[in-house]
Amino acid sequence: MAASKPFVVNAFTKGGAGGNPAGVVWLENAEFPAEEEMQQLAAELAYSETAFIRLAGKKESASHEASDNDNASLSADLSAESNGAFFETRYFTPVAEVDLCGHATIGAFTALLSLGVARDGCNYTNSTKAGELSIKIVDGCVFMEAGGPIELAVIKDKKQLRELYEVMGLDFSAGAEALPKTAVNFPAIVSTGLPDIMLPVGDSDALMALSPDFEKLAELSESYGVVGVHAFVSEPSSDGWRVRNFAPLYGIDEESATGTANAALAYRLYRCGEAAPEKTLRFVQGESMGLPSEILCSVEDDSGQCRVWVGGEAVIA
Secondary structure: OOOOOOEEEEEEEEOOEOOEEEEEEEOOOOOOOOHHHHHHHHHHHOOOOEEEEEEEEEOOOOOOOOOOOOOOOOOHHHHHHHOOEEEEEEEEOOOOEEOOOHHHHHHHHHHHHHHOOOOOOOEEEEEEOOEEEEEEEEOOEEEEEOOOOEEEEEOOOHHHHHHHHHHOOOOHHHOHHHOOOOHHHOOEEEEOOOEEEEEEEOOHHHHHHOOOOHHHHHHHHHHHOOOEEEEEEOOOEOOEEEEEEEEHHHOEEEEOOOHHHHHHHHHHHHHOOOOOOOOOEEEEEOHHHOOOEEEEEEEEEEOOEEEEEEEEEEEEO
16 A cells, blocks of 8 residues: 555544544555555554545645745645645545545544645645535644535434434433424434434433444434434533434444534534524533543535534644
8 A cells, every 4th residue: 555654643632632533544646545455454443434545636726825934844845735735535434435534534634734735724625425525724723614414304203213212222201202392302314424313312411321222223324324323412511512423333333523423413503593604613522432522513604505614623643
């Protein structure tokens, strides 16, 4: 494999701690290796996702003005390539390729920033199987445009609700039945590149009490055509919305920080009138795993055409 040694980057850290580790393989401008080779390496690394990223070209419309603080030690050729560059990324869990992964994208561009391939204050394009998505780096933090947001379904059938909450280890009467019948308190399938079920629960105790039957959840996820379940407390705390994410269908029982699912939740909250446009929403995830993480999201709405941004801090392990 024509690649540097894989990086491990913890994305969506909170004060430098917590976060979600992702493998990152920088291929420079080489072609992707064989799919079987990438899948094997992702399985060996055993992180929830590994991103393989290559330099794909330059956007004529993109521009960058170098600051006086640019690191003089950077290679001139590499710096020139990074100006207006666009990249191509493929993502693998230990068991399968997925179209997009938020925390692995944040990790990948943090790795490129450390190499001098990407620069603070620049905008880039990331080509994925979920489409061409914008990247911006602000004060050392990477923000990615999530895939086109879409609400695919709202789950209101009582039999389906009972099955869903009970698979998640909650008494139905303490789940959907206990919540006020507002729009945000019905589970919904939402995608910003990957579809997940947004599952509201009543409070932090109910969130921490979730104990899914992972085998049944994998089967249920497959039947709904989703990656997994993104559970959230229906009312935010003073420092943000508490969330947990489960994706056993893809070999991830629980994840400590999830970019695409929180972007989807931000869009769901916006559609339900729980979030203002361009307001930064904070999602706190991973507390149940001892890895408290912070994911930042915002929704831009241009005459009904929404764009969702997701990002945060990351550190190279």
